[in-house]
Amino acid sequence: MAQHAARPRNTGLKDWLTTVDHKKIGILYLVAGGFFFLLGGIEAVLMRLQLMYPESNLFVGATFNELLTMHGTTMIFLAAMPIIFALMNAIVPLQIGARDVAFPFVNSLGFWLFFFGGTLLNLSWFLGGAPDAGWTAYPPLSGTTYSSTHGVSFYVLGLQIAGLGTLIGGINFLVTIINMRAPGMTFMRMPLFTWSAFITSALILFAFPAITVGLVLLMFDRIFGANFFEVANGGNVVLWQHLFWIFGHPEVYILILPAFGIISEVVATFSKKRLFGYSAMVFATIVIGFLGFMVWAHHMFTVGMGPVANALFSIATMLIAVPTGIKIFNWLLTMWGGQIRFTTANLFAVGFIPTFVIGGMTGVMLAVAPADFQYHDSYFVVAHFHYVIVGGMAFGLFSGCYYWWPKMFGKMLNETIGKWNFWLFFIGFHLTFFPQHFLGLTGMPRRVYTYMAGQGWEMGNMISTIGALVMTLGTAVFLWNAFVTSRKAEKAPADPWDARTLEWAIPSPAPEYNFAQTPRVRGLDALWVEKMAGNKGMTPAEPLGPIHMPSPSILPFLMSVGFFIAGFGFIYHQTIVSVVGLLVVFYGMFARSLFDDHGFHIEVDEIKETEKGVKL
Amino acid sequence: MGLDCMMRRLQQVGRLLPLFAVLALMLTGCSSDPYLSALTPKGPAAEMQLFMMKLSLYVMLFVFAVVVAIFAYVLVRYRKRKGDNSIPEQVEGNHKLEIIWTVIPFLLLIVIAVPMVSTTFTLAKDYSQDKEAVKVKVTAHQFWWEFDYPEAKIKTAQELYIPVGKKVWLELTSADVIHSFWVPGIAGKIDTNPGMKNTMWLEASEEGVFQGKCAELCGASHALMDFKVKVVSQEEFDAWVAKMSKEKPESTTDGADTALAAEGEKIFQQSCVSCHAIDGNGGKIGPDLSNYSERQTVAGFLRNDPTHTGDEAVRTENLKKNLHKWLSNPEEVKPGNLMKIGQLKPEEVDALTEYLSNLKRQ
Amino acid sequence: MIHDHGVLPAEPEKATLEGRNKVLGFWLFLGGETVLFGSLFATYLALKESFVGGPSPEELFDLKIVALATILLLTSSLTSVFGVMAMHKHNTKLMQLWFGITVILGAGFLGLEVYEFYHYYHEGHTLTSNAFGSAFYTLVGFHGGHVAFGVTWIALLQAQLAKKGLTVVTAPKFYVAALYWHFVDLVWVFIFTVVYLMGKVGA
Amino acid sequence: MGNINLENAHPQPKINKSHGIGVKGHLVAFALSIVLTALAFIGVIYFGDDRSFVIPYIIGLGIVQALAQLFIWMHMSEKGHLFPLVGMVSGVVVILPVILMGLYLCWW
Ligand code: HEA
Ligand code: HEA
Numbered sequence A: 001m002a003q004h005a006a007r008p009r010n011t012g013l014k015d016w017l018t019t020v021d022h023k024k025i026g027i028l029y030l031v032a033g034g035f036f037f038l039l040g041g042i043e044a045v046l047m048r049l050q051l052m053y054p055e056s057n058l059f060v061g062a063t064f065n066e067l068l069t070m071h072g073t074t075m076i077f078l079a080a081m082p083i084i085f086a087l088m089n090a091i092v093p094l095q096i097g098a099r100d101v102a103f104p105f106v107n108s109l110g111f112w113l114f115f116f117g118g119t120l121l122n123l124s125w126f127l128g129g130a131p132d133a134g135w136t137a138y139p140p141l142s143g144t145t146y147s148s149t150h151g152v153s154f155y156v157l158g159l160q161i162a163g164l165g166t167l168i169g170g171i172n173f174l175v176t177i178i179n180m181r182a183p184g185m186t187f188m189r190m191p192l193f194t195w196s197a198f199i200t201s202a203l204i205l206f207a208f209p210a211i212t213v214g215l216v217l218l219m220f221d222r223i224f225g226a227n228f229f230e231v232a233n234g235g236n237v238v239l240w241q242h243l244f245w246i247f248g249h250p251e252v253y254i255l256i257l258p259a260f261g262i263i264s265e266v267v268a269t270f271s272k273k274r275l276f277g278y279s280a281m282v283f284a285t286i287v288i289g290f291l292g293f294m295v296w297a298h299h300m301f302t303v304g305m306g307p308v309a310n311a312l313f314s315i316a317t318m319l320i321a322v323p324t325g326i327k328i329f330n331w332l333l334t335m336w337g338g339q340i341r342f343t344t345a346n347l348f349a350v351g352f353i354p355t356f357v358i359g360g361m362t363g364v365m366l367a368v369a370p371a372d373f374q375y376h377d378s379y380f381v382v383a384h385f386h387y388v389i390v391g392g393m394a395f396g397l398f399s400g401c402y403y404w405w406p407k408m409f410g411k412m413l414n415e416t417i418g419k420w421n422f423w424l425f426f427i428g429f430h431l432t433f434f435p436q437h438f439l440g441l442t443g444m445p446r447r448v449y450t451y452m453a454g455q456g457w458e459m460g461n462m463i464s465t466i467g468a469l470v471m472t473l474g475t476a477v478f479l480w481n482a483f484v485t486s487r488k489a490e491k492a493p494a495d496p497w498d499a500r501t502l503e504w505a506i507p508s509p510a511p512e513y514n515f516a517q518t519p520r521v522r523g524l525d526a527l528w529v530e531k532m533a534g535n536k537g538m539t540p541a542e543p544l545g546p547i548h549m550p551s552p553s554i555l556p557f558l559m560s561v562g563f564f565i566a567g568f569g570f571i572y573h574q575t576i577v578s579v580v581g582l583l584v585v586f587y588g589m590f591a592r593s594l595f596d597d598h599g600f601h602i603e604v605d606e607i608k609e610t611e612k613g614v615k616l
Numbered sequence B: 001m002g003l004d005c006m007m008r009r010l011q012q013v014g015r016l017l018p019l020f021a022v023l024a025l026m027l028t029g030c031s032s033d034p035y036l037s038a039l040t041p042k043g044p045a046a047e048m049q050l051f052m053m054k055l056s057l058y059v060m061l062f063v064f065a066v067v068v069a070i071f072a073y074v075l076v077r078y079r080k081r082k083g084d085n086s087i088p089e090q091v092e093g094n095h096k097l098e099i100i101w102t103v104i105p106f107l108l109l110i111v112i113a114v115p116m117v118s119t120t121f122t123l124a125k126d127y128s129q130d131k132e133a134v135k136v137k138v139t140a141h142q143f144w145w146e147f148d149y150p151e152a153k154i155k156t157a158q159e160l161y162i163p164v165g166k167k168v169w170l171e172l173t174s175a176d177v178i179h180s181f182w183v184p185g186i187a188g189k190i191d192t193n194p195g196m197k198n199t200m201w202l203e204a205s206e207e208g209v210f211q212g213k214c215a216e217l218c219g220a221s222h223a224l225m226d227f228k229v230k231v232v233s234q235e236e237f238d239a240w241v242a243k244m245s246k247e248k249p250e251s252t253t254d255g256a257d258t259a260l261a262a263e264g265e266k267i268f269q270q271s272c273v274s275c276h277a278i279d280g281n282g283g284k285i286g287p288d289l290s291n292y293s294e295r296q297t298v299a300g301f302l303r304n305d306p307t308h309t310g311d312e313a314v315r316t317e318n319l320k321k322n323l324h325k326w327l328s329n330p331e332e333v334k335p336g337n338l339m340k341i342g343q344l345k346p347e348e349v350d351a352l353t354e355y356l357s358n359l360k361r362q
Numbered sequence C: 001m002i003h004d005h006g007v008l009p010a011e012p013e014k015a016t017l018e019g020r021n022k023v024l025g026f027w028l029f030l031g032g033e034t035v036l037f038g039s040l041f042a043t044y045l046a047l048k049e050s051f052v053g054g055p056s057p058e059e060l061f062d063l064k065i066v067a068l069a070t071i072l073l074l075t076s077s078l079t080s081v082f083g084v085m086a087m088h089k090h091n092t093k094l095m096q097l098w099f100g101i102t103v104i105l106g107a108g109f110l111g112l113e114v115y116e117f118y119h120y121y122h123e124g125h126t127l128t129s130n131a132f133g134s135a136f137y138t139l140v141g142f143h144g145g146h147v148a149f150g151v152t153w154i155a156l157l158q159a160q161l162a163k164k165g166l167t168v169v170t171a172p173k174f175y176v177a178a179l180y181w182h183f184v185d186l187v188w189v190f191i192f193t194v195v196y197l198m199g200k201v202g203a
Numbered sequence D: 001m002g003n004i005n006l007e008n009a010h011p012q013p014k015i016n017k018s019h020g021i022g023v024k025g026h027l028v029a030f031a032l033s034i035v036l037t038a039l040a041f042i043g044v045i046y047f048g049d050d051r052s053f054v055i056p057y058i059i060g061l062g063i064v065q066a067l068a069q070l071f072i073w074m075h076m077s078e079k080g081h082l083f084p085l086v087g088m089v090s091g092v093v094v095i096l097p098v099i100l101m102g103l104y105l106c107w108w
């Protein structure tokens, strides 16, 4: 194989810009997503400070609306999804015994598109104002007549670019999971985190095109003078809401399913039991994913769709409680009879259960259409979705970070600091969002920058803001933990938690080639099966040999820069700039297609060197 | 982390729970505004909604109790004990259990769903042909509400007068962006969409001034887009209709500084009438200001009787104060509002305040 | 990688894991495209009666051009099938011929579409004239954009084929491009049904 | 589903020469497409006034034609196409109810 290039040795920045290694891309996602989480969190705290007292004047009117729009958008698209992608990238290929993902190049492209899309969106702060029409950007408020700054254009282009990255990332995971499983790793032996990554990716594949179309329509209205939402010329403002929620509701399951997956892994590991009702769990995941597409209009009960649509969507929505309940009870029964260890990872997983159930409770209450006439667009909804998103997804992601940190970085996070992290975040969380239920029920609409004194909302808001500050402290403790951990010398063992799945069969951090020899999988919880059989590790399915790897490439970065430039061109109506940007993109595609990547090999000596001293 | 440590933590959580309960009580019971809260319904629609809220809450609380009971038991009973390194039985699952926790939630949902469907249809009833019902056309604007009584030919802003115990049939639309009409104490909410017409019925079972809110983000001053629903007795309502619908112009009467008011009227006719109507004469860009002296609020949210004293003198005094504040700098009071006028001179503000605060229909 | 040198297997597009990944990934991508076009169709259906003041679909559409365009695109789909069959027989020359014809037919289709749009534009039916116009040009234009991309793509692949020959690397690209081309054709079936034919049926 | 790529993640490439339908089959498929298209156009030209008949008629023809193309030209029915099938069917299963619910339930 003479064409294969010599092994490239990029270091430092160049390494990170050109890497196609899914583990490094996972770290990139984690760092970038974490950064945006801090940004979104700071925006949230600023909002909470404004709402701490009635009639405050810290962030008034449009400024507050910018904060709230950017908080929602940043958190959902630029923090939550990337951190989910971080864990999926770092772990899914390891869990299925794969050397790599199906499309390493596309994987890297997906990251850079997200990164530049997010950067573009956030640059709006410095270029005349951020978008201010809510993360849902309902027209006509988001149209040029009522939102005349470039803010919403940044939203449209930024999300379009980031969304493209997410979409190709989703396809990459689907193909990886379908085609790259190790011998013996059948679908019904896949760990639940991989299953949830699989279903989540499918949801991405089918949900994102709807928002793509929505954003295209909004962009055409704003930039080319089209009339989709222009009532005077026959447009229809409700159309956007449909397109947005056809995407938006599956999106919330895109957020929660990976967390469900993480909880399933963590709870099983720290109960020292196999997951109770594995096949029911898989089934429930698939059903949730499917039903997720059929309920979008529950965000639109007050739009005026009529009683028939309201009643049917209401019933469809409630149905989702059933498969979700299956999950909750199977987790409880997994712990039943186990030997539960309360590591930080498990604390977050255990804390997840009652908190998420509260969020689900309010979800079912919201699903009751006539009652939603009261809840809708009130703080009750804000409370609901932070319970499921922060109390659900964010707890899950924290749990996942503590659990897989050693596999990603080769070091264990500090458990004592971890416990501070958990308790501060947990208490702060409930303080912040529990009172908001009552604020909503007593008449406080959401998205208000202030409220008059004397309506009975002072105390609830005060407690909520204090809670947000406690949560900030909790998050800061996490950062401190990551920092402290990075400075300590001690290396993590391959299997620090006495865990069950394949990723723990290889050294921490995972070597570049993942598995020196592709393992042969002999059952659910592949590693546990071997441990129980008294084996020291996995049985290889192939002899040791040189491992073929894809070459790093700067093209994904370059193409994303091209999109970034083109985005600016569209926002400012500069056709030439757009054309230049798109030319860069096409150059990248062309170059990628024309010059075949022959990759390189990692030789047996090097593998042996790396694998030395690995013990379970 | 040891057992005692764990127990301590559980106790800490336990200590928090009553705190939450107390908190909940305080928030709902004592301090909330009875004319604003969805929890103190004063009309059949809000009552039905509260019933559905409670029903679903109780069902869900039951579910929550079951989950927490199992949860607590498991956490206490099955935590790992020091030195115990045995390997628990690796249970695969249990079909019977799976069926139980699929079917029972399903049945619980039916309990919610059946009354849900009937309530949904009741709330969607059409009273457009009902001769008894008061018909009102609602138009939302950035950031104020216009109420139009087509039968009585009355136009008002910010305040919806309705008779107690009667059905009111609303047709709602918007002049610009999407807003949402919400009166928590009497009924739920419905969006006002530009280019479309939505409908909804209202009925209040008690007299009083109910608070209304715009519930859909509609721009910079979405937070301040309040309105009032003034529920009065049938006689009072009839009197109001008679007063408002007759052709007779407004007068500035008793106790007013008439010279100042006349000056105000002059300024008004020069600079304001292009947007505001009084007695049906004037522009439609801003709220109709007829009978302004009886307003509960200025600009929809500056309350003239914030503590519900019902005292006319207090209300009038606050009306003047608020009006003065508004006219001195509308942008500061309500950011982004569409009353784009240059800075008025203090004398002009005084004169206009005097004029408007004495506008009264006889 | 086994087949890097030596004989090309019968289905060169599936000979390597990379090739199989590419084909499967592309199928999934088409699944996503289905939702994309579905959303565009939904938009069009929602707005097709909103031609405030402008010409109605019934007045506007000329079925003759559409019929011609349909024939061109259907035929090009057939020629691309022949192209893939030639590929399976490892007949590079024939492959070039069939895919060449595909490109020409596709370009012909595009020409007709441009002509049609030009025509409409002069009848006052534009992207900005009303909501119907916006929906029409966005749906049909998105499809046209797909055709244009496909034509360029296949043309570039032809150049690669001429230079590199048929290998396990180039074969999946052609296979995938042919899939794409069929999909574009398939979408057109629904466009001429939902947009043109239903437009002619009138309100 | 059975043995199609579900149990074995590393299938060996199968070398099967006979490839479903030959040139003739494709020509027939092509003719079928043309006929279906023509039927639709003719339907609209001659029965254009009868909306309740002609709209389901042409949409039905469209669906038949789409299926024919999927299975004949895009080899959907052949071995190893389980996941492509799942992918496309999921896409349709997702978007079709959405469009129908939108059109007839929410009236957009
Ligand atoms: C991670 C994200 C996430 C998740 C998982 C959910 C889960 C659910 N959501 Fe939520 N939701 C959001 C994020 C999420 N939501 C967001 C972001 C919004 C607002 C968007 C915006 O407007 O900005 C929103 C808004 C929202 C609305 C619209 C409210 C409004 O604007 O008026 C509704 C209405 O039906 C709703 C319902 C539900 C339901 C029924 C579930 C269910 O999936 C919950 C299921 C779980 C349980 C029910 C608990 C466990 C089950 C059992 C223990 C079994 C027994 C149960 C029974 C017998 C019922 N959600
Ligand atoms: C993933 C989703 C996600 C997450 C994690 C959060 C997290 C939080 N959110 Fe929210 N939120 C949304 C998604 C999310 N949110 C959405 C979609 C909306 C709707 C928007 C709309 O209406 O359009 C919303 C709206 C929303 C509102 C309602 C605004 C309104 O309607 O007027 C509020 C108000 O309290 C709020 C608060 C918070 C708080 C306090 C947190 C906290 O949990 C945040 C905790 C994190 C931190 C505080 C970061 C830590 C920071 C540091 C450690 C600082 C370090 C220091 C330096 C770097 C110098 N959010």
Ligand code: CUA
Pocket: B140, B141, B142, B143, B178, B179, B180, B214, B215, B216, B217, B218, B219, B221, B222, B223, B225
């Ligand atoms: Cu009007 Cu909010």
Ligand SMILES: [Cu+2]
Pocket: A248, A249, A252, A296, A298, A299
């Ligand atoms: Cu939802």
